[in-house]
Amino acid sequence: xxxxxxxxxxxxxxxxxxxxxxxxxxxxxxxxxxxxxxxxxxxxxxxxxxxxxxxxxxxxxxxxxxxxxxxxxxxxxxxxxxxxxxxxxxxxxxxxxxxxxxxxxxxxxxxxxxxxxxxxxxxxxxxxxxxxxxxxxxxxxxxxxxxxxxxxxxxxxxxxxxxxxxxxxxxxxxxxxxxxxxxxxxxxxxxxxxxxxxxxxxxxxxxxxxxxxxxxxxxxxxxxxxxxxxxxxxxxxxxxxxxxxxxxxxxxxxxxxxxxxxxxxxxxxxxxxxxxxxxxxxxxxxxxxxxxxxxxxxxxxxxxxxxxxxxxxxxxxxxxxxxxxxx
Ligand code: PBG
Numbered sequence: 001x002x003x004x005x006x007x008x009x010x011x012x013x014x015x016x017x018x019x020x021x022x023x024x025x026x027x028x029x030x031x032x033x034x035x036x037x038x039x040x041x042x043x044x045x046x047x048x049x050x051x052x053x054x055x056x057x058x059x060x061x062x063x064x065x066x067x068x069x070x071x072x073x074x075x076x077x078x079x080x081x082x083x084x085x086x087x088x089x090x091x092x093x094x095x096x097x098x099x100x101x102x103x104x105x106x107x108x109x110x111x112x113x114x115x116x117x118x119x120x121x122x123x124x125x126x127x128x129x130x131x132x133x134x135x136x137x138x139x140x141x142x143x144x145x146x147x148x149x150x151x152x153x154x155x156x157x158x159x160x161x162x163x164x165x166x167x168x169x170x171x172x173x174x175x176x177x178x179x180x181x182x183x184x185x186x187x188x189x190x191x192x193x194x195x196x197x198x199x200x201x202x203x204x205x206x207x208x209x210x211x212x213x214x215x216x217x218x219x220x221x222x223x224x225x226x227x228x229x230x231x232x233x234x235x236x237x238x239x240x241x242x243x244x245x246x247x248x249x250x251x252x253x254x255x256x257x258x259x260x261x262x263x264x265x266x267x268x269x270x271x272x273x274x275x276x277x278x279x280x281x282x283x284x285x286x287x288x289x290x291x292x293x294x295x296x297x298x299x300x301x302x303x304x305x306x307x308x309x310x311x312x313x314x315x316x317x318x319x320x321x322x323x324x325x326x327x
Contacts (some may be wrong), residue, residue, distance in 0.1 A: 024307045026299065027325055028072035032117060032272070033318035036209050037061045038081040039098035049205035050277055051284045053316055055081055058102050062109045064319075071322040075115035077165060077314060078102060081210050082125055088133060089125030093151035097125075100159035107160030117192060118161040120152050120177065121168045128215035129207075131168035131223060138216070140223055145170050150180030157186040165249070167194040169223040174243035192272060193245035196233035196259055199224035202252045202278030209277065233259045234266055241267055249314075252276040254301050257308045264309025273310040275301065280316040295324065 011021055038045060038055035045055040056064060065076050080099030082091035091097040099118060106116055122145070123131045132145030145168065153164050164181075166173045174193050181189050199221045207213065214220070225232060237248050248267060250260045251274035260273055279301070287294025298317045305313050315321070 024303055026303045026306055026321075028318075028322035029074055030302075030306065030311075030313050031073045031318035031322060032075040032077050032115075032312055032314040033068050033073055034079065034119075034314055034316060035061055035064060035076050036079045036081060037098055037102040039101075040083040047205070047209045049208045049281055050316060051281075051288070052320065053209065055209065058098075058105050061102055062105050065106055065110060065114060068319055068322070069110060069114045071319060071326060073114075073318050073322050075117055075163075075312075076106075077117040077119055078106070078161075079119050079210055080124060085125055085127040087127060088148060089122035092122050092125040093148070093155040095155060095158075097155065100155050103156060103159035103161055112162075115162050116160060117163040117165050118156040118159075120149060120156060120164045120166040122148060122152070123168070123212050124210040129212045130214065130218070131220065132170055134215075138218070140170075142170050142172070146172055146176040149173055150176050153177040153180050153189075154184050154186070157181055157184070157189045161189060163190045163192050163247075165192040165194060167197065169194070169197050169220070169225070171239075172243070174240045174245050178244040190246040191244065192247040192249060193240040193243075194251055194274075195237040195240040195245065195248040196256070196263065197224055197249070197251045198227050198233075198256065200227065200252050200255070200276070200278070202255070202276050205277035205281045227255075230259055230262060234262060237263050237267060241269060245269065247272060247312075249274055250310075251314075252279060253305050253310075253313070254279055257304065260305065260308040260310060270311045271309060272312040272314060273305040273308075275305065275313055275315040275317070277316065295320075299324075 036055045044060040047053045082098050121131050128134050130140050132140040135141050156164050247270040249272040250256055253273040253275040283294050283297050286292040
């Protein structure tokens with residue numbers, strides 16, 4: 001042919017060459033670890049469908065956060081599981097609600113060593129399991145829910161959260177939370193918006209982790225997004241940015257890599273991807289059967305999220321993979 005044959009393999013010959021030329025990196029600093037705290041238990045409670053994860057006591061939560069911090073994981077996102085649930089989810093904003101008690105304990109122990117994020121939603125706290133106030137006809141009322149989200153934001157900020165992360169997919173939630181925070185002297189508290197959050201079957205294990213069953217076999221399709229829609233996801237993200245979000249998130253992660261890449265193109269804010277409970281559980285289940293090398297698959301999926309444009313990854317693998325990467 002006259003041309004030298006293109007030889008891609010020259011640059012793949014050794015681990016050092018490959019590492020030097022890697023376009024994407026994965027490190028403990030990329031992770032946010034989701035943690036659960038449950039009111040009224042005397043010892044951590046393993047979550048069957050999320051092997052390796054626990055419903056923590058306040059004490060074991062603080063220990064786990066400290067361990068993650070020492071591994072170089074910069075942030076946790078906290079979910080509370082209250083002892084009692086009611087129609088409005090009032091424990092979500094009670095000063096003595098389990099998430100607020102836990103945030104104060106975390107802040108006392110960790111100060112600013114770790115970024116404390118608080119998931120901001122009502123579903124863990126409502127007796128019907130929806131993310132907002134339910135009307136007599138069973139639908140979720142957007143605007144009365146916004147008022148309650150404002151109260152939750154204040155309670156979380158007052159308890160020491162650095163970041164609040166609204167996950168309920170109500171219209172206007174970022175603006176409502178921003179104005180509640182600013183109006184009460186919490187302008188420094190940031191908002192990580194679950195901006196493009198899909199109505200996914202991959203949240204199953206999470207609902208075990210927070211003891212949530214949606215009343216009457218219902219679902220969240222009237223507020224979370226339809227998995228068929230990509231342009232709509234970009235509109236959701238643009239609205240959250242306009243409402244004052246400091247960071248935006250795509251959720252779930254691996255099944256929505258196209259959305260993640262499109263959001264990366266569209267916005268300059270820090271971008272997070274949530275590798276959700278079902279994504280973790282699938283890997284763990286296959287690995288437990290000896291069908292997959294779980295660690296290798298986890299690394300491959302997590303680096304794919306970075307490659308697609310994520311700056312941060314929320315993942316139940318945070319501790320395990322941070323240990324591995326640090327070793
Ligand atoms: C709602 C919320 C959910 C998750 C995070 N925040 C559940 C839902 O929308 O039903 C799911 C996270 C996961 O599956 O890991 N508060």
